Amino acid sequence: MLGTTFQVTADELKEIFNVRLAPYLPAHLTKAEPNPSGWGNTYTFKPFTGREPKPETPRRYYDDPKLCFRHQDREAGRPEADEAEYDLREKACHFLDQVYDQARSEWRNARYIADLKTVVSNTGDLFKQHGQAKTAVDAAFTYLRDPKAATEWPAAVSRLIDTHSTLMAAAIAFDERARQIAEVHEQHLYEEAPGYDEALKAAGYPQARDWPIASVHDYGRNYHGEYDRYTLSGQAQALIKEQEEHVAKVGRLTGTPTA
Structure with a gap:
């Protein structure tokens, strides 16, 4: 189980964003890369208008074999993920939450600005x-x-x-x-x-x-x-x-x- 801090290799980051999270990432995300400081990632989005639907984390990822909990492997009749595989799943889910948190924040800012333009x-x-x-x-x-x-x-x-x-x-x-x-x-x-x-x-x-x-x-x-x-x-x-x-x-x- 992941701690409050964890390390991610370059290959793991590619695996997470190019494969495991690819079907679930918000359309406005254009880049995900390690933060130059060495801590965390930097996510870049194309500008929101504020008139799009609010970015919501898709619930369907919960049942994805590359992202799900161990008990779901057992329930589905699959071999239970080993420690390394499950750590990678947890890292992926953590990053997916981060991406959508930032997406919602940028969307809310854009909506505020759009609403102001409407009334000013x-x-x-x-x-x-x-x-x-x-x-x-x-x-x-x-x-x-x-x-x-x-x-x-x-x-x-x-x-x-x-x-x-x-x-x-x-x-x-x-x-x-x-x-x-x-x-x-x-x-x-x-x-x-x-x-x-x-x-x-x-x-x-x-x-x-x-x-x-x-x-x-x-x-x-x-x-x-x-x-x-x-x-x-x-x-x-x-x-x-x-x-x-x-x-x-x-x-x-x-x-x-x-x-």
């Missing part, structure tokens, strides 16, 4: 539109402090309100897409998938590291009708409230009507 779409444009809307709000609010604004106060405040509406709409639009991205991340969170930034970069969106994606649980309104502070909608809502209170206070203290 025009997120970059939505983020840009939010930035432009925020810039317009800042400009409109800053103008209210200009003495010239006093000559057209109601109109200046009205323009600020318009920018508020545009900002809120842009924030909500971005957050809806961000929620979809967060849902994909949540679905793959415990699958040993690549990190969020790494996955989005692999999906072709390196700029996504600048996108403020909150937890999927942070999106939507709470029972007070407010958005979470970690979302762009929540930040826009807080800013608008702050500016409205400022404008109202100015009007109250100066007796300046806004309409």
